[in-house]
Amino acid sequence: MREPVYYSGSAEFFDTHAHIYDRKYADCNTAVEDILRRCRASGVTSLLIPADSEETSRLAVEMASEYDGFEGISIYASCGVHPHEAKTYTADTEEYLISCLEARKENRVRALGEIGLDYYYDLSERSVQRNVFERQLELAKEYDIPFILHERDATGDCLDILRRFYREGRLRDIPGVCHCCSCSPEASQELVKMGFYIGFDGPLTFKNNKKTPEVALITPWDRIVIETDSPYLTPEPNRGLINEPCHVAYVCAKLAEIKGVTIDEAAQITYDNGKKLYGVN
Numbered sequence: 001m002r003e004p005v006y007y008s009g010s011a012e013f014f015d016t017h018a019h020i021y022d023r024k025y026a027d028c029n030t031a032v033e034d035i036l037r038r039c040r041a042s043g044v045t046s047l048l049i050p051a052d053s054e055e056t057s058r059l060a061v062e063m064a065s066e067y068d069g070f071e072g073i074s075i076y077a078s079c080g081v082h083p084h085e086a087k088t089y090t091a092d093t094e095e096y097l098i099s100c101l102e103a104r105k106e107n108r109v110r111a112l113g114e115i116g117l118d119y120y121y122d123l124s125e126r127s128v129q130r131n132v133f134e135r136q137l138e139l140a141k142e143y144d145i146p147f148i149l150h151e152r153d154a155t156g157d158c159l160d161i162l163r164r165f166y167r168e169g170r171l172r173d174i175p176g177v178c179h180c181c182s183c184s185p186e187a188s189q190e191l192v193k194m195g196f197y198i199g200f201d202g203p204l205t206f207k208n209n210k211k212t213p214e215v216a217l218i219t220p221w222d223r224i225v226i227e228t229d230s231p232y233l234t235p236e237p238n239r240g241l242i243n244e245p246c247h248v249a250y251v252c253a254k255l256a257e258i259k260g261v262t263i264d265e266a267a268q269i270t271y272d273n274g275k276k277l278y279g280v281n
């Protein structure tokens with residue numbers, strides 16, 4: 001198999017989105033400790049583990065507390081139910097999410113998510129997705145916590161719901177992050193106006209992708225964060241291999257190229273933005 005290439009410069013990175021509990025790692029005999037060692041060796045010193053269901057919320061929360069500080073890496077978690085899993089959302093799920101949010105001074109939970117709409121896969125009925133999205137938006141408001149937005153092929157409905165919350169004053173100053181942003185330049189600008197950060201990952205580096213670099217170019221620096229969405233969406237030059245947080249440097253390098261700054265500058269800005277987004281020091 002092809003060997004991955006690793007970043008070896010001196011910049012420090014915040015991978016704001018990496019599912020390091022994913023089954024894919026166990027399937028290829030990759031231990032979490034090894035992922036974290038490679039991550040630290042490539043300059044990643046902060047990491048957030050996002051969830052997509054009650055089950056993965058539990059995994060993310062457990063892993064963040066177990067591994068926080070490993071190799072000197074600050075590790076945080078989110079809890080929440082992804083639109084794919086909206087059909088599994090019950091009163092018990094909501095109770096569990098509330099218990100995580102209420103304990104966030106003691107646990108490492110710093111965001112709610114992933115939440116949103118996905119009409120590309122349609123793995124849950126659309127009306128159910130919208131309902132579960134809105135319920136979790138209410139939670140984000142009530143517990144004053146940023147959320148991680150997942151949106152695919154559902155920009156119209158997604159913006160309708162967010163606009164309504166925004167108009168009614170029910171979005172925080174920093175509502176959260178549009179993760180793995182795949183929407184149009186216009187939609188991304190509207191999200192920025194509502195206070196969102198925009199998250200960029202592997203697709204920014206894909207040669208056939210013209211839209212995402214355009215979005216990166218017009219997004220103001222103070223609203224950009226970088227992520228890997230590991231184990232998916234591996235950036236060039238490692239595309240095709242399993243993704244790990246250590247590859248976030250290549251997303252940062254591409255962003256620096258698009259914006260005309262050095263990788264160190266892009267790393268510093270996105271690091272500070274990541275901390276501000278999730279309210280960490």
Ligand SMILES: [Zn+2]
Nearest residue numbers: 017050114229
């Ligand atoms: Zn994700």
